[in-house]
Amino acid sequence: MTFTPKSDFLQIMLERGFVADCTDYDGLDEALCKGGMPAYIGFDATASSLHVGSLIQIMMLRWLQKTGSRPITLMGGGTTKVGDPSFRADERPLLTPDMIDQNIAGIKQVFSAYLDYDDAPNGAMMINNAEWLDELNYLEFLRDIGRHFSVNRMLSFESVKSRLDREQSLSFLEFNYMILQAYDFLELHNRYGCMLQMGGSDQMGNIINGMELTRRVAEDRVFGLTSPLLTTSDGKKMGKSQNGAVWLNADMLSPYEFWQFWRNTTDADVGRFLKLYTELPVTECDRLGALAGSEINDAKVILASEVTALLHGADAAKTAEATAREVFEKGGIGDDLPTLTLKSDDVGDGISIVQLIVKSGLVKSGKEAKRLIAENGAKLNDEPLTDGRLMITAETLSSPIKLSAGKKRHALVQLG
Numbered sequence: 001m002t003f004t005p006k007s008d009f010l011q012i013m014l015e016r017g018f019v020a021d022c023t024d025y026d027g028l029d030e031a032l033c034k035g036g037m038p039a040y041i042g043f044d045a046t047a048s049s050l051h052v053g054s055l056i057q058i059m060m061l062r063w064l065q066k067t068g069s070r071p072i073t074l075m076g077g078g079t080t081k082v083g084d085p086s087f088r089a090d091e092r093p094l095l096t097p098d099m100i101d102q103n104i105a106g107i108k109q110v111f112s113a114y115l116d117y118d119d120a121p122n123g124a125m126m127i128n129n130a131e132w133l134d135e136l137n138y139l140e141f142l143r144d145i146g147r148h149f150s151v152n153r154m155l156s157f158e159s160v161k162s163r164l165d166r167e168q169s170l171s172f173l174e175f176n177y178m179i180l181q182a183y184d185f186l187e188l189h190n191r192y193g194c195m196l197q198m199g200g201s202d203q204m205g206n207i208i209n210g211m212e213l214t215r216r217v218a219e220d221r222v223f224g225l226t227s228p229l230l231t232t233s234d235g236k237k238m239g240k241s242q243n244g245a246v247w248l249n250a251d252m253l254s255p256y257e258f259w260q261f262w263r264n265t266t267d268a269d270v271g272r273f274l275k276l277y278t279e280l281p282v283t284e285c286d287r288l289g290a291l292a293g294s295e296i297n298d299a300k301v302i303l304a305s306e307v308t309a310l311l312h313g314a315d316a317a318k319t320a321e322a323t324a325r326e327v328f329e330k331g332g333i334g335d336d337l338p339t340l341t342l343k344s345d346d347v348g349d350g351i352s353i354v355q356l357i358v359k360s361g362l363v364k365s366g367k368e369a370k371r372l373i374a375e376n377g378a379k380l381n382d383e384p385l386t387d388g389r390l391m392i393t394a395e396t397l398s399s400p401i402k403l404s405a406g407k408k409r410h411a412l413v414q415l416g
Contacts, residue, residue: 078133
């Protein structure tokens, strides 16, 4: 691509690897150069926290604000009631309005770490699409909005086509989702002058729908920009760890566990992740990513600390790094490790080591715990754990014990 951006935002997006596709590079670049342009990304409230898979979009909003434009975080209080069918094999479970509101309250905690919500020209806005979707009159909506959509074209979008090609059911409820998302763009444009929707590359079909609806109804030109759907260099979906989703809320994943996730980054991903998830200069990201041997581990520590500081604050990042050094370099316990606190009644006359490994979150099942022990992957207080029938008593827990699964996953167990 020979396009050379004039706007700071597009320049940063391209050189740091945020861009998968754009509907009109020159037009968007020109609009951005005028300053203060509102742009949005939508987040459905399917859980009480976002996970690392959403962090690339959050960083796009952060850079948008830092370069003078106005980010809009659109909470899907309305669309969550339908559920996005994009590239899913089955229908999402339906949530009650109360569950959706609780999830939105949890999700909101993250954004304040990355964006400034104020009255400045580039001040971020948080908006819930339930404001307009809950008030829709169905017949009016069909007449005024539905007539602009071709079912033939909607069926051709890859997110829908892949579902139908596998002969998996796509309900009429889900099929409406793309119309509702398109309507969001129109409403945000009419209410706030929003000119750009961003999202993952799997959302391009939905974004184009919204652009065309806005062009037809409001007779205005708007834009779409997508980011790549990230996988790690070994082909795994970004945002997943051995223990499940890597949540952004501290009450669902501790800052230490979050830090540790980034510290465990594969060597080949370090440079790319530094560009996407930190604000270090691109030249420094390239330098750190090119390190080899034991030096690449220093780059991983920098990556983990920079990303954790953005989300949880500098103090949490320093504490997590100090804990890691205590655990890995000095063989200590570390005050910030994930901790399982038991009551005396939980222990009784003794609790099996297999149960403790499961309860501490190091593995998901007793079968996994037994296999871990049998394969010499488990440790108790940094000593090899070989007896899967070992019982831990209250006396043993008079001081905290440290359990380890492999070299990188640790937890404390203590009596409360």
